[in-house]
Amino acid sequence: MLFKWDETYEIGIIEIDNQHMELFETANKLFNSSKEETLENAKEVLDFLFKYVVNHFYIEESYQLEHNYPKYDEHKKLHLNFKKELEEMKAKIEANPSPENLEFLYNFVVSWLKEHILKADKQVGIHILNNPCY
Secondary structure (H helix, E strand, O other), rough: OOOOOOHHHHHHHHHHHHHHHHHHHHHHHHHHHHOOOHHHHHHHHHHHHHHHHHHHHHHHHHHHHOOOOOHHHHHHHHHHHHHHHHHHHHHHHHHHHHHHHHHEEEEEHHHHHHHHHHHHHHHHHHHHHHOOOO
Protein backbone atom coordinates (compact mmCIF):
# COMPACT_ATOMS: atom_id res chain seq x y z
CA MET A 1 0.00 0.00 0.00
CA LEU A 2 1.43 3.36 -1.04
CA PHE A 3 2.04 6.08 1.51
CA LYS A 4 -0.34 9.04 1.37
CA TRP A 5 0.93 12.35 2.75
CA ASP A 6 -1.24 14.39 5.07
CA GLU A 7 -0.76 17.35 7.40
CA THR A 8 0.00 15.01 10.32
CA TYR A 9 3.57 14.87 8.97
CA GLU A 10 4.06 18.62 8.65
CA ILE A 11 6.58 20.13 11.06
CA GLY A 12 5.89 23.74 10.10
CA ILE A 13 9.08 24.40 8.13
CA ILE A 14 8.01 24.59 4.48
CA GLU A 15 11.35 23.59 2.97
CA ILE A 16 11.63 20.55 5.24
CA ASP A 17 7.97 19.58 4.78
CA ASN A 18 8.39 19.72 0.99
CA GLN A 19 11.48 17.53 1.22
CA HIS A 20 9.64 15.04 3.42
CA MET A 21 6.87 14.87 0.80
CA GLU A 22 9.47 14.23 -1.89
CA LEU A 23 11.05 11.45 0.18
CA PHE A 24 7.69 9.70 0.51
CA GLU A 25 6.94 10.18 -3.19
CA THR A 26 10.31 8.63 -4.03
CA ALA A 27 9.62 5.72 -1.69
CA ASN A 28 6.31 5.22 -3.49
CA LYS A 29 8.17 5.18 -6.82
CA LEU A 30 10.44 2.51 -5.38
CA PHE A 31 7.40 0.43 -4.44
CA ASN A 32 5.91 0.90 -7.91
CA SER A 33 9.18 -0.11 -9.55
CA SER A 34 9.07 -3.37 -7.60
CA LYS A 35 5.85 -4.21 -9.44
CA GLU A 36 7.28 -3.72 -12.94
CA GLU A 37 8.29 -6.65 -15.12
CA THR A 38 11.84 -5.38 -15.28
CA LEU A 39 13.48 -3.75 -12.31
CA GLU A 40 15.73 -1.42 -14.33
CA ASN A 41 13.90 1.68 -13.02
CA ALA A 42 14.52 0.58 -9.42
CA LYS A 43 18.25 1.36 -9.51
CA GLU A 44 17.59 4.89 -10.73
CA VAL A 45 14.95 5.46 -8.05
CA LEU A 46 17.20 3.98 -5.38
CA ASP A 47 20.13 6.19 -6.40
CA PHE A 48 17.90 9.26 -6.33
CA LEU A 49 16.48 8.28 -2.92
CA PHE A 50 19.93 7.86 -1.40
CA LYS A 51 21.24 11.17 -2.77
CA TYR A 52 18.07 12.97 -1.72
CA VAL A 53 18.28 11.58 1.82
CA VAL A 54 21.88 12.79 2.16
CA ASN A 55 20.95 16.26 0.90
CA HIS A 56 17.81 16.44 3.04
CA PHE A 57 19.68 15.49 6.21
CA TYR A 58 22.32 18.13 5.48
CA ILE A 59 19.67 20.84 5.11
CA GLU A 60 17.72 19.68 8.16
CA GLU A 61 20.87 19.60 10.28
CA SER A 62 21.81 23.08 9.03
CA TYR A 63 18.49 24.39 10.32
CA GLN A 64 19.18 22.75 13.67
CA LEU A 65 22.62 24.32 13.96
CA GLU A 66 21.34 27.73 12.88
CA HIS A 67 18.65 27.61 15.57
CA ASN A 68 20.84 26.04 18.29
CA TYR A 69 18.71 22.92 18.54
CA PRO A 70 19.70 21.34 21.89
CA LYS A 71 19.29 17.73 20.65
CA TYR A 72 21.34 18.24 17.49
CA ASP A 73 23.94 15.54 18.25
CA GLU A 74 21.26 12.99 19.10
CA HIS A 75 19.29 13.86 15.96
CA LYS A 76 22.38 13.66 13.76
CA LYS A 77 23.08 10.14 15.10
CA LEU A 78 19.59 9.09 14.01
CA HIS A 79 20.38 10.38 10.52
CA LEU A 80 23.77 8.63 10.43
CA ASN A 81 22.25 5.31 11.50
CA PHE A 82 19.52 5.58 8.86
CA LYS A 83 22.04 6.42 6.12
CA LYS A 84 24.16 3.43 7.15
CA GLU A 85 21.18 1.07 7.03
CA LEU A 86 20.05 2.54 3.72
CA GLU A 87 23.55 2.09 2.26
CA GLU A 88 23.58 -1.56 3.36
CA MET A 89 20.15 -2.19 1.85
CA LYS A 90 21.13 -0.37 -1.34
CA ALA A 91 24.15 -2.68 -1.74
CA LYS A 92 21.97 -5.72 -1.11
CA ILE A 93 19.43 -4.61 -3.69
CA GLU A 94 22.12 -3.79 -6.25
CA ALA A 95 23.39 -7.36 -5.81
CA ASN A 96 19.88 -8.84 -5.93
CA PRO A 97 17.21 -6.41 -7.20
CA SER A 98 14.28 -8.66 -6.44
CA PRO A 99 10.73 -7.37 -5.93
CA GLU A 100 10.86 -8.73 -2.38
CA ASN A 101 14.00 -6.76 -1.53
CA LEU A 102 12.52 -3.59 -3.02
CA GLU A 103 9.30 -4.01 -1.04
CA PHE A 104 11.31 -4.62 2.13
CA LEU A 105 13.26 -1.41 1.51
CA TYR A 106 10.06 0.51 0.78
CA ASN A 107 8.51 -0.67 4.05
CA PHE A 108 11.67 0.14 5.98
CA VAL A 109 12.00 3.65 4.51
CA VAL A 110 8.33 4.58 4.98
CA SER A 111 8.21 3.18 8.50
CA TRP A 112 11.43 4.95 9.52
CA LEU A 113 10.37 8.27 7.98
CA LYS A 114 6.95 8.21 9.60
CA GLU A 115 8.36 7.49 13.04
CA HIS A 116 11.27 9.91 12.64
CA ILE A 117 9.10 12.79 11.47
CA LEU A 118 6.41 12.29 14.11
CA LYS A 119 8.86 11.90 16.99
CA ALA A 120 12.15 13.65 16.22
CA ASP A 121 11.42 16.14 13.44
CA LYS A 122 8.27 17.47 15.08
CA GLN A 123 10.45 18.48 18.04
CA VAL A 124 12.86 20.21 15.68
CA GLY A 125 10.00 22.11 14.05
CA ILE A 126 8.66 23.29 17.40
CA HIS A 127 12.11 24.45 18.48
CA ILE A 128 12.80 26.32 15.24
CA LEU A 129 9.39 28.02 15.19
CA ASN A 130 9.87 29.08 18.81
CA ASN A 131 13.47 30.21 18.30
CA PRO A 132 13.61 32.23 15.07
CA CYS A 133 16.89 33.63 13.77
CA TYR A 134 17.04 37.30 12.94
